[in-house]
Amino acid sequence: MSIIDNINGVQHLGVPVRDIERSKKWYIDTLGFQLMYQMKINDSNGEVNVAFIKLKDFILELYQLSGEEYEEIKGRGHGHIDHIAFDVDDIDEIYKEIKKSGIDTIEGTPKFLPFWKNGVKFLTILGPDKEKIEFNQKL
Numbered sequence: 001m002s003i004i005d006n007i008n009g010v011q012h013l014g015v016p017v018r019d020i021e022r023s024k025k026w027y028i029d030t031l032g033f034q035l036m037y038q039m040k041i042n043d044s045n046g047e048v049n050v051a052f053i054k055l056k057d058f059i060l061e062l063y064q065l066s067g068e069e070y071e072e073i074k075g076r077g078h079g080h081i082d083h084i085a086f087d088v089d090d091i092d093e094i095y096k097e098i099k100k101s102g103i104d105t106i107e108g109t110p111k112f113l114p115f116w117k118n119g120v121k122f123l124t125i126l127g128p129d130k131e132k133i134e135f136n137q138k139l
Contacts, residue, residue, distance in 0.1 A: 001093055001097070003097045003098065003101075006088050006089060006090060006097070007086045007087070007088055007135075008088065008089065009086070009087055010084060010087070011085040011086055011134075011136045012052065012059035012060065012061045012085045012136070013059075013060055013061065013083075013084055013085070014081070014083040014132075014134070015061065015062055015063075015081055016063055016064070016065060016069075016073045016080050016082050017080065018073060018074055020049045020051055020062055020063070020064040023062050024038075024051050024062055027062070028053065032055060033054060033055045033060065034054050034055070035052075035053055036052045036054050036059070037052040037115065038051040038052070039114070041114070045065065045067045045069050046065075046066035046067045048063055048064070048065055049063065049064040050062070050063045050115070051063070052115070061085075082132060083124065083131070083132035083134050084131075084132075084134065085122070085134035086135050086136065087136060087137075087138070088135050088137050089137065091110045091121040091123065091136075091137040092110065094123070095110055095123055098123070098135075103125050104125070104126075105125055106124040106126070106132070107122075107123050109123070110123045110137075111123065112139075116138055118138070120136055120138050121137050121139060122136040122137070123135055
């Protein structure tokens with residue numbers, strides 16, 4: 001099975017923000033998004049506050065980093081979009097096809113995050129201009 005045969009469509013677009021509550025409120029109040037899910041997780045760089053919001057069939061992942069990553073986001077003049085995520089049925093099959101193609105993944109092997117009801121497994125590759133392309137399987 002090829003990578004394209006495993007992609008169902010765009011799952012979400014990830015946007016790092018400086019103030020998640022302000023951004024979440026703006027998208028909800030101004031554009032009519034609805035909050036789907038919000039949580040805080042800890043990674044090696046500190047706490048990450050994540051909110052998934054939805055408008056019709058489009059899901060936006062807003063996230064506020066901490067530490068040095070947060071300072072880098074604050075210093076950007078514009079253009080805060082970080083990654084595009086494709087919804088897939090079988091992340092392990094995607095991983096096999098990516099490795100077979102000789103493409104490196106950022107995380108190594110698929111990683112688990114406790115998002116949604118049963119969590120997700122994901123992995124990320126870089127596109128030709130270093131844009132992040134995530135493959136995401138809801139469990």
